[in-house]
Amino acid sequence: MTSAKPQLKDEIDESQPKSRAPAQKRVxxxxxxxxxxxxxxxxxxxxxxxxxxxxxxxxxxxxxxxxxxxxxxxESREGLVAALIERTTSQFREKMFTLINDTMTGGAGSEGLIENAFQVLSDRGTARLLAWLLLTGRSAEGTGSHKLMREVADMLHQNRMEIARKGNRSAPAREDTVFMAMLTATAAFGDAIIGKQIARGSGLDPEALARYRKWLANLLDEHVAASTRE
Amino acid sequence: MTSAKPQLKDEIDESQPKSRAPAQKRVxxxxxxxxxxxxxxxxxxxxxxxxxxxxxxxxxxxxxxxxxxxxxxxESREGLVAALIERTTSQFREKMFTLINDTMTGGAGSEGLIENAFQVLSDRGTARLLAWLLLTGRSAEGTGSHKLMREVADMLHQNRMEIARKGNRSAPAREDTVFMAMLTATAAFGDAIIGKQIARGSGLDPEALARYRKWLANLLDEHVAASTRE
DNA sequence: GATAATACTGACATAGTTGTCAATATGTGG
DNA sequence: CCACATATTGACAACTATGTCAGTATTATC
Missing domain, CATH: 1.10.10 (Arc Repressor Mutant, subunit A)
Incomplete structure (x- = not known):
C-alpha cells in the first residue's frame, strides 16, 4: 500500500531465509x-x-x-461431490439389497427389516446426503436410485405373495405393498433427519426410539395380518 | 487506477454527462x-x-x-436467515395448532389430520426449510419447535383419552400416542422431501399419492381401534 | 414549507473459495 | 541406477459474496 510494486521473489527469499525445511518429506x-x-x-x-x-x-x-x-x-469441487454421491448411493443400494435378501430368506417378520432400514439410513450421513441431494435438486438422474425403489418393492411384494399363497390366503394388492414400502422409506428418512429432535421435543428418552421402531414394525405386521386374514 | 484520488462527484457530473437520469425515482x-x-x-x-x-x-x-x-x-445474511426461520416456524406452529383444534372439535377420524399435516409441510418450503435448518445444525434452540411437538402430543393424547372414556374403553398408553405422532411427523416430513421421487421410482402416479395418504390414515385408525378394543 | 428520520443506492473494501501452474518429491519399471 | 509417471505442493489468479460507507431521495412531523 505504501510504496508500490511487489518485489521480486528472489530478493525476498535471499533477504529472509525463513524456516524452509531443506528436504521436505511427503506422504x-x-x-x-x-x-x-x-x-x-x-x-x-x-x-x-x-x-x-x-x-x-x-x-x-x-x-x-x-x-x-x-x-x-x-477435477473440481463438483467432481468431488459427484463422486461422493456416487459412492454413497451405491453403498446404500448394496446394503439395502443384502438387507432385504437376508430378511426374506430368514423369513422373519418386518422387525429386523425396519430396524435395519432405519440403521442404514442413519448410518454415517446417508440420509443427510440424500436429503441435501434432493434439496439442491441434484438427484434427478444418474444415481440409479429410481430403480432401487421399484426393485425393493418388487422383492417385497413377491415375498408377500408367496406367504399368502403358502397360507392359502388372498393375495394382497400390489399397491398395498408399495404403500408399506413408501411409509417405511419416508418414515426412516424423516427419522434420520428430524427423529432425534422430535423425540427430544416430545420427551422421549433414547431407549424409547428403539421401542418406537419395534412399535412401527408391529404396526406393519398387524396390518399385513389384518389384510390377509379374510 | 491510473492517477489517484476519486474526483469529486460534481466535477464528474459536469465533465461527464453520461446517461445518468437527472431525477432518479425510488420506490x-x-x-x-x-x-x-x-x-x-x-x-x-x-x-x-x-x-x-x-x-x-x-x-x-x-x-x-x-x-x-x-x-x-x-443487519446481515445470518440475520435474514434467522428472520426467515423465525417466520416459517411460527407460521408452521400456528397452522398446526388450528389444524389440530379443528380436527378435534370436528371429531373426525385421522384422515383429515394426516391430509393436512402433509399439506402443511409440503406447502411452500416449510419442510425444506426445516430440513436445511437441521442439516446445518441451526435448529438447536430458539425456534420453539421443541414445545410444539410436546403440545401436539398432549392434545392428541387428551383427545384419545376422552374418546376411550366415552366408549368405556381402556385408556391407551401415552407412549403409543406419541409414537403415532412421531410416525406421522417423520412420514410427512420424509414425504415432503423425498415423497415425489420415491413415488416416481416405485411407479406410482400422482393420484396414488392421495390414496397413499388415505391409506396411512386408515392404518392409524385401524391401530387405534385395535388397541382400544379389548 | 422546513426539518428530521430513514429507506435506499452506487462504489468500494475485504475476505474466502475454487481453480491454475510450474516445480518438487516419490515410487516404479527398465 | 536412471528415466518416467504421477501424487503433491506453494504461489498465484480470478471470481464471488458479504459487508461498509457516504450520500441521495422520500415520507412523516412540526
Missing part, C-alpha cells in the same frame, strides 16, 4: 487410497455441517494434504 | 413491507434451489432493490 498414497481418504473426510464434514461443510481447504486440512491435491483427484 | 416501502417482500423472495429461492439459493444479490434482484437494502433491514 505419497496410491490414487485410490487418496480418493478414499478425501471422500471419507468430505462425507464426515457433510454429515456434521451440511452442504456448506464441503470446502476444499477444510477437507484438505482434515486429510492432511493441500487443497490442489483434491482437485488433482477429482 | 420507498415501509420497513415491514420491505422485510416481507425480501423474506418472500428468500423463501422462494430457498425452496427452489436449496440453501445456496439464498444470496443477497439474487434476492435483491428478485425484489427489485439493491443488496445493501437487505442488509439495512436484516
Amino acid at each position: 505419497r498414497r496410491t490414487a485410490d487410497e487418496a480418493r478414499r481418504l478425501i471422500l471419507d473426510a468430505a462425507e464426515e464434514r457433510l454429515a456434521a455441517q451440511g452442504p456448506e461443510g464441503i470446502r476444499l481447504q477444510d477437507i484438505a486440512r482434515d486429510v492432511g494434504i493441500s487443497h490442489p491435491a483434491i482437485l488433482h483427484h477429482f | 420507498r416501502r415501509t420497513a415491514d413491507e420491505a422485510r416481507r417482500l425480501i423474506l418472500d423472495a428468500a423463501e422462494e429461492r430457498l425452496a427452489a434451489q436449496g440453501p445456496e439459493g439464498i444470496r443477497l444479490q439474487d434476492i435483491a434482484r428478485d425484489v427489485g432493490i439493491s443488496h445493501p437494502a437487505i442488509l439495512h433491514h436484516f
Whole structure:
C-alpha cells in the first residue's frame, strides 16, 4: 500500500531465509487410497455441517494434504461431490439389497427389516446426503436410485405373495405393498433427519426410539395380518 | 487506477454527462413491507434451489432493490436467515395448532389430520426449510419447535383419552400416542422431501399419492381401534 | 414549507473459495 | 541406477459474496 510494486521473489527469499525445511518429506498414497481418504473426510464434514461443510481447504486440512491435491483427484469441487454421491448411493443400494435378501430368506417378520432400514439410513450421513441431494435438486438422474425403489418393492411384494399363497390366503394388492414400502422409506428418512429432535421435543428418552421402531414394525405386521386374514 | 484520488462527484457530473437520469425515482416501502417482500423472495429461492439459493444479490434482484437494502433491514445474511426461520416456524406452529383444534372439535377420524399435516409441510418450503435448518445444525434452540411437538402430543393424547372414556374403553398408553405422532411427523416430513421421487421410482402416479395418504390414515385408525378394543 | 428520520443506492473494501501452474518429491519399471 | 509417471505442493489468479460507507431521495412531523 505504501510504496508500490511487489518485489521480486528472489530478493525476498535471499533477504529472509525463513524456516524452509531443506528436504521436505511427503506422504505419497496410491490414487485410490487418496480418493478414499478425501471422500471419507468430505462425507464426515457433510454429515456434521451440511452442504456448506464441503470446502476444499477444510477437507484438505482434515486429510492432511493441500487443497490442489483434491482437485488433482477429482477435477473440481463438483467432481468431488459427484463422486461422493456416487459412492454413497451405491453403498446404500448394496446394503439395502443384502438387507432385504437376508430378511426374506430368514423369513422373519418386518422387525429386523425396519430396524435395519432405519440403521442404514442413519448410518454415517446417508440420509443427510440424500436429503441435501434432493434439496439442491441434484438427484434427478444418474444415481440409479429410481430403480432401487421399484426393485425393493418388487422383492417385497413377491415375498408377500408367496406367504399368502403358502397360507392359502388372498393375495394382497400390489399397491398395498408399495404403500408399506413408501411409509417405511419416508418414515426412516424423516427419522434420520428430524427423529432425534422430535423425540427430544416430545420427551422421549433414547431407549424409547428403539421401542418406537419395534412399535412401527408391529404396526406393519398387524396390518399385513389384518389384510390377509379374510 | 491510473492517477489517484476519486474526483469529486460534481466535477464528474459536469465533465461527464453520461446517461445518468437527472431525477432518479425510488420506490420507498415501509420497513415491514420491505422485510416481507425480501423474506418472500428468500423463501422462494430457498425452496427452489436449496440453501445456496439464498444470496443477497439474487434476492435483491428478485425484489427489485439493491443488496445493501437487505442488509439495512436484516443487519446481515445470518440475520435474514434467522428472520426467515423465525417466520416459517411460527407460521408452521400456528397452522398446526388450528389444524389440530379443528380436527378435534370436528371429531373426525385421522384422515383429515394426516391430509393436512402433509399439506402443511409440503406447502411452500416449510419442510425444506426445516430440513436445511437441521442439516446445518441451526435448529438447536430458539425456534420453539421443541414445545410444539410436546403440545401436539398432549392434545392428541387428551383427545384419545376422552374418546376411550366415552366408549368405556381402556385408556391407551401415552407412549403409543406419541409414537403415532412421531410416525406421522417423520412420514410427512420424509414425504415432503423425498415423497415425489420415491413415488416416481416405485411407479406410482400422482393420484396414488392421495390414496397413499388415505391409506396411512386408515392404518392409524385401524391401530387405534385395535388397541382400544379389548 | 422546513426539518428530521430513514429507506435506499452506487462504489468500494475485504475476505474466502475454487481453480491454475510450474516445480518438487516419490515410487516404479527398465 | 536412471528415466518416467504421477501424487503433491506453494504461489498465484480470478471470481464471488458479504459487508461498509457516504450520500441521495422520500415520507412523516412540526
